[in-house]
Amino acid sequence: MSNSTFRGAVSRRALLATGAALGTLATLSAPIAIAQEPLKVAGIYTVPVEQQWVSRIHIAAVAAQERGDIDYTYSENTANTDYPRVMREYAEQGYDLIVGEIFGAEAEAREVAAEYPDVAFLMGSSFKEDPALPNLAVFDNYIQDASYLTGIIAGAMSESDNIGMVGGFPIPEVNRLMHAFMAGAREMNPDVTFQVSFIGSWFDPPKAKETAYAMIENGADMLYAERFGVSDAAKEKGVLAIGNVIDTQADYPDTVVASAIWHFEPTLDAAIAAVKAGEFTAADYGLYSFMKEGGSSIAPYGTFEGKIPEAALDMVREKAAAIESGEFSVEINDEEPKSS
Template identity: 65%
Template structure:
C-alpha cells in the first residue's frame, strides 16, 4: 500500500471520527438509517385511491425519511409473491391494498412478525404487525352531497362506483344523506361497474344515467366526469381534486389525504412502537385526513345560501357537534 493511500485512509477515518464526535452522522450511515418502505398496488399509480397513498410516500421520500420502492398493476395472483420479494430485499414497512388478497397478505404478515404492514383492508388489524387503513372520508362526502342536492335542477343524481364494498358504500351513503338534507326530493340511480379502473365502462354507465335525466353525477370512479363534460352536466369528485381537468364540470370533491396515516406509521416503525391498529380514523377531517375541496371555478356558480349551509355543517363536523353516519351496506337506487 502506498504512503498516499495510507494517508487518505487515515484522513477518512479521522473525518468519520470527527463527524461522530460532533454528532454528525456520515452520509453512508445516514443512508443506512433510512427506513426501507415498499408499496404494492393492484392498479396504476394514477388511480385516484392509490394515488393518495403513493403521494404521501413520495413526500416522505422527498424529505429523506424513507427509501421507497413500489410496484403497480400487480395481479391478485402475484400479490403474495411480490410481498415476499420486497421483504427478502430488506424492506421494513410494506404498504398496499389487499381487498382481494386478504388471506394471502395476512399469511405473509404471520410469517414475518418483525416486518410491519399497513394495508388498505375491509378487515380488522392482526397482531402483532398488521395494521389496516381505509378512506374514512364520509364527512367531506356528506358536504359534497349537500352541494349536489342544491345544484340539481332535475332532482336526479347518478352515482357510479367500483365495487359495493364498505369503503365505497359508506361514501355513497354519506353523499346521499347530504343531498337529502338540502333537497328531500332528490332521487338517486346507483350503478357499480365491478372494476377499480375502467374509465370507458364508468363513462358508459354515466351516459345511461344522463339519458334518464340525471344532471349531477357522483364520480366515485374515473370516466364519470368525462361523460358529464361531454353532455354538459355537473359532477362531484371523490378522493382527488379533478376540477383542474374539468373546470366547467366538477363542482367540488371530497379529498383524501393519506399523509397523517403514512407519517404516523413511519414514525412508529422508526421508534420501534408500531403495533396492529386501525388507521381509519386518521382519514377523518379532525386529523386533516380529508377535506372538502375549494369550490374554485364554481366559487360564484354555487348559490350563496347553499355555500352558507355547507360551511355551517362543515364547522359542526369539525367541532364534533355533528357526526356523519357510517353506513357500510350497499346503497340502492331510489329513482322510479
C-alpha cells in the same frame, strides 16, 4: 360482481380463524422496532399509481421520501393472485414497512405478514386489525365527512333532482362514501333521487363513462364520479359532477363542482413514526382519514366560486365546523347503497 366475490369470499370468521392459527408464528408481545434511517418503504398496488385511490398513497410516500424520512419504491398493476408473492419479495429484500391494499387477497396477505413478524405491514383492508398479527395494521379511506359536504352542494345544484352515482365495487370503502354523499344531498334537498350502479372494476374508464351516459339519458343532471370516466361523460353531455378522493377540476373546469379529497399523509406519517419509535403494532389507522384528523377535506371550488347557492355554502360551513368540533358525526354506513 358481488362484495363477497370480490373479496374472495373471505368472512370475518374465516379471518379470525386464520389469525388464531397463525398466532404462534407471530411475535405477540413486542412491537416492531426499526433503527434504520431512513426507513425502506415499499408500496404494492393492484392498479396504476395514477388511479385516484392509490395515487393518494403514492403522493404521501413520495412526500415522505422527499423530506428524507423514507426510501420508497413500489409495484403497480399487481394482480391479486400475485400479491402474496410480491409481499414476500419485498420482505425478503429487507423493507421495513410495506404499504398497499389487500381487499382482494385478505387471507393470503395476512398469512404472508405472519411469516415476517419483523416487517411492518400497513394495508388497506375491509376488515379490522387482528391481535394475532401485531405487525399488520389496517387503514381505509374514511372520508365520509368530506363526501357528506359535497352531497350538500350536489343537492343544491341538481335542477332535475336526479343524481347518478357510478362506483367500482359495492365494498365498505365505496359504500360509506356514497351513503354520506346521499345523506348530504338529502339534507339540502329532500326531493332528490339517486341512480346507483357499480361497474365491477377499479379502473375501467370506458365502462364508467357508458354507465354514466345511461344515467344522464335517464334524467340525471348531476353525477357522483367515484370512478374515472364519469366526469368525461358529464363534460360531453353538459351536466355537472362531484369528484371523489382527488381534485380533477383543472381537467374539467366547467363540470366538476367540488370534490371530497383524501389526504393519506396523516395515515402514513403516523405509521412511519410508529415504526421509528418501535411502537408499530396491530391497529386501525382508519381514523387518520377523518376530517378532524386532517385526513380529508373538500376541494376549493375554483371555477365554481360564486355559482354555488349561498344556502348550500352556509350549510357546508356550518356542518364542517360541527364535524371539526365533534358536535356532528357523519354516519358510517357500509351497506350497499341502492337506487331510489
